[in-house]
Amino acid sequence: MLHELERLLDGLGGWLIRADLGLGLLxxxxxxxSLSHVFALFANRLAARQIIWRLVIDALVLAAAFLLTSxxxxxxxxxxxxxxxxxxxxxxxxxxxxxxxxxxVAVAAPYVGxxxxxxxxxxxxxxxxxxxxxxFDLPWDQALLLTTPGYxxxxxxxxxxxxxxxxxxxxxxxxxxxxx
Amino acid sequence: xxxxxxxxxxxxxxxLKLLLLVLAIGLGINVVGVGHLLLAVRSALxxxxxxxxxxxxxLLLLVLxxxxxxxxLVSEFAFWEGWLEGLPAPSTLFDHTPAVAASHRCYLxxxxxxxxxxxxxxxxxxxFLELLEQQxxxxxxxxxxxxxxxxMPVALAEDAGSAWFWRRLFALQEQHPNGxxxxxxxxxxxxxxxxxxxxSSDRRYGPILNYELALKISxxxxxxxxxxxxxxxxxxxxxxGGAEMAMGVADYLRRITQAPVSIxxxxxxxxxxxxxxxxxxxxxxVGSKDPVAAFGRIAYPGRSPLLPLSNWNKALSAGRIQRDxxxxxxxxxxxxxxxxxxxxxxxxxxxxxLALPVAxxxxxxx
Numbered sequence: 311m312l313h314e315l316e317r318l319l320d321g322l323g324g325w326l327i328r329a330d331l332g333l334g335l336l337x338x339x340x341x342x343x344s345l346s347h348v349f350a351l352f353a354n355r356l357a358a359r360q361i362i363w364r365l366v367i368d369a370l371v372l373a374a375a376f377l378l379t380s381x382x383x384x385x386x387x388x389x390x391x392x393x394x395x396x397x398x399x400x401x402x403x404x405x406x407x408x409x410x411x412x413x414x415v416a417v418a419a420p421y422v423g424x425x426x427x428x429x430x431x432x433x434x435x436x437x438x439x440x441x442x443x444x445x446f447d448l449p450w451d452q453a454l455l456l457t458t459p460g461y462x463x464x465x466x467x468x469x470x471x472x473x474x475x476x477x478x479x480x481x482x483x484x485x486x487x488x489x490x
Numbered sequence: 491x492x493x494x495x496x497x498x499x500x501x502x503x504x505x506l507k508l509l510l511l512v513l514a515i516g517l518g519i520n521v522v523g524v525g526h527l528l529l530a531v532r533s534a535l536x537x538x539x540x541x542x543x544x545x546x547x548x549l550l551l552l553v554l555x556x557x558x559x560x561x562x563l564v565s566e567f568a569f570w571e572g573w574l575e576g577l578p579a580p581s582t583l584f585d586h587t588p589a590v591a592a593s594h595r596c597y598l599x600x601x602x603x604x605x606x607x608x609x610x611x612x613x614x615x616x617x618f619l620e621l622l623e624q625q626x627x628x629x630x631x632x633x634x635x636x637x638x639x640x641x642m643p644v645a646l647a648e649d650a651g652s653a654w655f656w657r658r659l660f661a662l663q664e665q666h667p668n669g670x671x672x673x674x675x676x677x678x679x680x681x682x683x684x685x686x687x688x689x690s691s692d693r694r695y696g697p698i699l700n701y702e703l704a705l706k707i708s709x710x711x712x713x714x715x716x717x718x719x720x721x722x723x724x725x726x727x728x729x730x731g732g733a734e735m736a737m738g739v740a741d742y743l744r745r746i747t748q749a750p751v752s753i754x755x756x757x758x759x760x761x762x763x764x765x766x767x768x769x770x771x772x773x774x775x776v777g778s779k780d781p782v783a784a785f786g787r788i789a790y791p792g793r794s795p796l797l798p799l800s801n802w803n804k805a806l807s808a809g810r811i812q813r814d815x816x817x818x819x820x821x822x823x824x825x826x827x828x829x830x831x832x833x834x835x836x837x838x839x840x841x842x843x844l845a846l847p848v849a850x851x852x853x854x855x856x
Contacts (some may be wrong), residue, residue, distance in 0.1 A: 416556035418559075419555070419557075423556065462715070488580070
């Protein structure tokens with residue numbers, strides 16, 4: 311039993327070393343997205359220390375969300391694609407596709423921010439489709455079909471995380487105003 | 491800020507025609523100058539280096555524009571957090587004892603355009619407001635001098651974080667011998683107010699800024715003797731970007747003051763994103779030759795007929811918006827709403843809008 315656990319942990323360690331670039335990039339993307347959201351935390355009237363903690367936790371959650379969506383892409387490719395996929399190489403490749411999201415912090419800007427966010431999301435998906443098409447020799451339509459479920463999940467997770475925080479802020483505002 | 495008084499005559503002359511003239515001259519100089527510059531740069535840099543330089547300049551702009559917007563948000567949210575003193579609770583704003591003297595039945599609150607730098611309005615705007623005030627009914631009080639683009643009770647040149655920057659910019663605007671530098675400084679000062687208009691229209695940040703501005707207006711109304719439930723109504727009149735701020739604060743003001751609130755905009759640039767369905771009425775006075783107001787319809791998708799479910803389009807289809815067009819009126823300058831040929835027509839349109847029947851309290855929820 312212990313040997314089995316040791317073997318599993320060794321495997322995980324080896325994988326983490328091989329995928330360090332991809333994981334590092336995912337973390338940068340998580341931090342950038344978390345920072346873009348900092349005013350939602352201000353809207354909730356959190357203390358400075360709470361805001362820092364939330365930023366760190368949100369960054370980790372977002373990085374984990376992108377890792378999860380990448381793994382969905384990977385599973386779908388393994389099931390329906392023709393070429394074998396190595397996890398660490400895949401995470402590295404996918405993380406490079408998420409490079410535009412390193413600038414996601416700019417989405418915090420008023421008025422232009424949401425448009426920038428939309429452009430970044432579209433760019434990320436186009437990058438992933440192109441990567442899958444080139445790296446795994448899949449036709450464009452198949453690449454689109456296999457990567458879209460993971461992408462939609464990522465959009466949903468990020469939207470839920472951000473929306474929840476803003477809603478709490480607006481609820482606080484409404485409570486100050488009272489009933490109309 | 492004593493020096494700011496000298497800014498007004500210059501601000502008055504700052505109109506679209508002047509801007510276009512300066513831009514055309516600048517473009518001409520650039521066409522000649524850039525050719526020479528390119529020759530000099532090409533002798534020093536290879537095409538690949540030039541391309542790299544252009545990429546870096548583009549990237550720098552992509553960083554600087556959002557950074558300016560984000561910096562502008564900081565003071566609003568610091569105020570909301572309570573880190574800067576002065577954010578009152580709505581329940582403490584008004585004196586709830588019955589008024590000794592009869593208060594006014596209508597409070598007409600003027601929100602100025604993006605040229606506003608401090609509490610006092612430019613001379614041409616002041617003259618317009620004096621004329622308007624003379625023609626108002628005795629029961630209507632004109633509320634003027636509100637700093638529309640700051641939530642804090644300090645002028646830009648006294649802002650804790652950026653006073654050094656604004657003072658330097660004001661000095662350039664006033665004293666620099668080069669007209670182009672003066673113009674650029676003026677554009678940068680007004681860009682700050684444009685960012686505030688952007689914040690107000692942003693569905694994420696708008697509620698906080700608009701609420702803070704509604705509190706500021708409520709404080710002013712309380713000073714002037716307004717009492718909730720006293721039967722008075724509030725009319726917000728906004729010029730240019732002030733129209734966006736009016737639309738933003740209107741619903742919050744209605745909730746805080748528990749009074750019917752309506753809006754009269756002239757030459758308004760606004761998003762139409764805000765909650766408008768509980769307002770007593772909206773009147774937009776537009777000039778047939780106003781390119782800035784026309785640009786607002788493009789800049790804000792919420793006003794496009796392609797989005798019939800936007801707040802603006804819903805209010806439009808419900809017949810809550812009146813539109814009054816003044817032939818030949820521009821956005822500013824000698825054909826603007828504050829110019830002699832047009833100001834009386836604008837005032838007449840405002841008075842006509844004030845005379846419109848107010849929606850019943852049941853409908854407004856007040």
